[in-house]
Amino acid sequence: MAKIKPEDLDKITEKIKRTMLLREGEHRAKIIVHMGTCGIAAGARKVMGAFMALTDQEQTKDVILTTSSCAGLCSREPMATVEIRGQTPVKYVDLDEEKAKKVFSDHVLGGKVVEEYALATGSERVG
């Protein structure tokens, strides 16, 4: 490693910025892939893999991927919820790798809900 110059401090930061931001959880968009036994059996892991590849491809810095357990509607798995900060969450159903790509580019990056794949907007009432 050669001796660095002042500008290199920012370059190094940029290089691993994605990792650091993802760790800290700062985000504009959050994609929750619903797992649970039903989800996994239906192929949720492939959907997760697809979203991961997409974030890598686009080198996004403000999108985090998390999992949750079964969302309740087991017959429509694989499911994922997209939460953009400041907007109501949207639940997508019957996903596969192709549909994940469209959801990612249109909704996560473009901000436009993909209505034909969406089940509903909003969250369930708890309590």
Place this chain on the structure above:
Amino acid sequence: MKAFRTYIMLCAGTGCVSNGVFKIKEVLEQELEKHSLQDEVAIVMTGCNGFCAQGPLMVVKPEGIFYQFLTPECIPHLVEEHFLKGRPVKDLMYVPPEKEEVIPELHAIPFFKDQRLIAMRNRGMINPDSIEEYIARDGYRALSKAVGSMKPEEVIKEISDSGLRGRGGAGFPTGRKWESRRKDPRTPKYVVCNADEGDPGAFMDRSIVEADPHSIIEGMAVGAYAVGASMGYVYLRMEYPLAVKRMQYAIEQAKEYGLLGQDILGSGFDFDMQIFKGAGAFVCGETTALVASIEGKPPEPRQRPPRTTLWDKPVVINNVETWANVPVIINLGAKWFSEIGTETSKGTKVFSLAGNVNNAGLVEVPMGITLREIVYDIGGGIPKGNEFKAVQTGGPSGGVIPASLLDLSVDYEQLAQAGSMMGSGGMIVMDDATCMVDVARYFVEFTNDESCGKCTPCREGSRALLEILNRLCRGEGKEGDIELLQELGESVRDASLCGLGQSLPNPVLSSLEHFRDEYEEHLNNHRCPAGVCKALITFNIDKDVCTGCRLCAKKCPQDAITGEAKKPHEIDHDKCIKCGVCIDVCKFEAVSVT
């Protein structure tokens, strides 16, 4: 650079390491591979997280879920449930004392949410062996700013204006110290980091060195630039092998990147660093003794003035926590820093909260917070339903603060006025089962042992104080002992050569002031109200409660308990060594201490 979807921040501070976190890491790696998750979930070993009593622990990012008391056995279930199926595991989450609901997220747990991290800004967030992760979190920007665009005088002005005071215990204004060394024309000059941390129960400095060694390197480099030093030493005690290892690696990395060595960041400024391993004497934490130790002489303090020098040259010696604050002050400015804290004590302080408290660990809080908030809101109060009795601040050099002063604001002056001191940050909470005479005896025994022996007041005075305290705890107190403790204590305080002797009577004097009645009970009635001093207590079995189950008799290591089955038992006081096993095993609370 590939990113993962989940980061397991696994705490690898000394506490968690000795509780087996590396075995946990091994099992984690195996289980992640078993479920083919190794490309989605990353494991990052971080430095000490601060919540040491709950370790081994991990934080799952980005959700921020906190898991505690981990064992290798719980990992397969955890991996399958949380990382594969997305179901966080409630059994491993934090439960507040006396409550039932878990708090899954770290930022909602009272221990963490009421803290304010400056010196510990990177804790649990980075791998301490990665200089790049330090850089990514604003690392080395302060050094770059200082050597690139500030004059040394401007750096010192920034530190002075911030109001930063030495965090080692004395609280001397850092800017003033640096200014006097800068003016000294002799060269070469040195900067030293005092990482000796000898106070029993203190582990703040260890944690900072293990978790964020680069913060010290950067702070010292900035300080060296400000005063004109070319060499730095980290005086690190041998009892901290992990800290030594991490600091050594960090120094090598910094050299590799050209952040130490010649022409740093192309500025023409040269500065190098080295570790000096202390061999473990409490007195080496004292500035003049530390310098003698580096010079290869026996660590005996000397009179000040004249000002301390290293090999007759100017030297700036500051504590680990002081250095860790420096980069942040240069980055964010003196004004920002001076807005935190009180009029006389700016910024934050790291305390190691230990003793009879629910949430033991490291806490960094703004100066001015009350003791009550630290002990109850962050510390979670006293366990086992016992009552608060006192809190000892400042380690063996500090005094005890009773319940009546719990609303005291924590700052240098207020703690000193209460008969204690800030010290390096040790904060030991004591409940009503603690004997204050025994506590004073314990601390004086420690400082007497650690006294270097050079000056008579400390050497002979501590021995005399200890002798009186030992007699009191054995029920052999003589009339006039309490007055003698007071007089002797004041003399040792006033006449000792260095800080060790000057502060060693504090536990005695402050406990005499606030708990004199306990001393009188020991002296006049040969009684220890807290039930601690073995010579003054007897264990008795209540005949009305004892069911004769014989459990205590079987467990007693001295065979001191006799009786027939199903009939009340009896303890033979001649054989009883007061170990307390019978109290622990009795299911009917039939054993009492008087």
